[in-house]
Amino acid sequence: MHNSQNTGLPPDNSPLIRNSRLRDSGCKIIFDNNILCSQFLRDYIDLPYMKGIRPEDIEDVSAQFVPLVAEERNADRVKRVHIQGEKPFFVISLIEHKTKIDYNVCMQIFRYMFLIWDAYEKEAEKLQAGISRQESFRYPPVLPIVYYEGKEEWTVPLHFVDRISNGRNFGEYLPDFQYYLVPLKDYSNQELMDKKDEISLVMLINKLQTREDVETFRMLPARDVESIVRDSPKHLVDTIADVLLAFLLKINIPVSEAESLTDKVREKKVAELFENMEKMDIQAERRNTEEQRQRADAAEQKADAAEQKAEAAKQKADMAEKKMETVISLLLVSYQNGGMSKNDALQKLINELDLEEAAAIAKIEKYWKKV
Numbered sequence: 306m307h308n309s310q311n312t313g314l315p316p317d318n319s320p321l322i323r324n325s326r327l328r329d330s331g332c333k334i335i336f337d338n339n340i341l342c343s344q345f346l347r348d349y350i351d352l353p354y355m356k357g358i359r360p361e362d363i364e365d366v367s368a369q370f371v372p373l374v375a376e377e378r379n380a381d382r383v384k385r386v387h388i389q390g391e392k393p394f395f396v397i398s399l400i401e402h403k404t405k406i407d408y409n410v411c412m413q414i415f416r417y418m419f420l421i422w423d424a425y426e427k428e429a430e431k432l433q434a435g436i437s438r439q440e441s442f443r444y445p446p447v448l449p450i451v452y453y454e455g456k457e458e459w460t461v462p463l464h465f466v467d468r469i470s471n472g473r474n475f476g477e478y479l480p481d482f483q484y485y486l487v488p489l490k491d492y493s494n495q496e497l498m499d500k501k502d503e504i505s506l507v508m509l510i511n512k513l514q515t516r517e518d519v520e521t522f523r524m525l526p527a528r529d530v531e532s533i534v535r536d537s538p539k540h541l542v543d544t545i546a547d548v549l550l551a552f553l554l555k556i557n558i559p560v561s562e563a564e565s566l567t568d569k570v571r572e573k574k575v576a577e578l579f580e581n582m583e584k585m586d587i588q589a590e591r592r593n594t595e596e597q598r599q600r601a602d603a604a605e606q607k608a609d610a611a612e613q614k615a616e617a618a619k620q621k622a623d624m625a626e627k628k629m630e631t632v633i634s635l636l637l638v639s640y641q642n643g644g645m646s647k648n649d650a651l652q653k654l655i656n657e658l659d660l661e662e663a664a665a666i667a668k669i670e671k672y673w674k675k676v
Contacts, residue, residue: 527576
């Protein structure tokens, strides 16, 4: 059993976990592990180039591109894939794990594509100046993938032009591409099991959404489930355990229970997962998690509203101060043009505008014209 004090995780009775890594779906872990990533590309992307991909062919270049798109897209991954005898190509994986569908996914992909091609051109130019202007120069292909775990139907258009007003009418004059959608909900447990590799087990875990899903998982043939990880290296089994841990913490299962379950994976006793599921009401946990999230969001919105109110008050005060400054400058010009002495003008500022003497003197010095 792992000691939670050494994991960096909160105590069992902690409130809703806000850490972005734990809120990310376990599917993010697929693309962080080259073995799982290569299995995913081979099993779920029906393109000839993908069939021979090995873990060593995949190079993660996410750090070069993801921060340039948006901070909240930290689950996205960009891979440079090397195929023997071919030029490298790039894979963008956008991970949509929330139930709220993102209709701007095409524009996010387009930004990645531009950044990848721009970086590729600059690298080529460093090696040979002017090469990008030659007829033979070609940019590498980019394959955009959206891996979606939600239960709702994915209703976002696959084509970029459908995100552009009158896009179809302008057709050939606009850039266009179609992203490759992998909706997890469309794969049955049996279809995933038929793959007989670690990625199938990871995706089975990622499918868990309800108590019924857990019950269905328990009904899978124990021998077939455990055969998947029987010969898996320890580091890969640990990764699968991390996927399960991410799921359990996401629904706010106490850390001690979550680690007890993930230990089953680390011991390769996967078929024993959820054997005591009567203690674990996922729907109740999800409701509790959602209620806590709503309270946290409400508190955050209240704090934002207070901050906005304070900023508005500050802006109003600044405008009033600027207005008063203009009035004082115009008054002093009129006093001076009317032949009033400096001392009389000073007294008027003090008596009529209720200024402190030091402040009035400062205004006289600032706006009284030198004769």
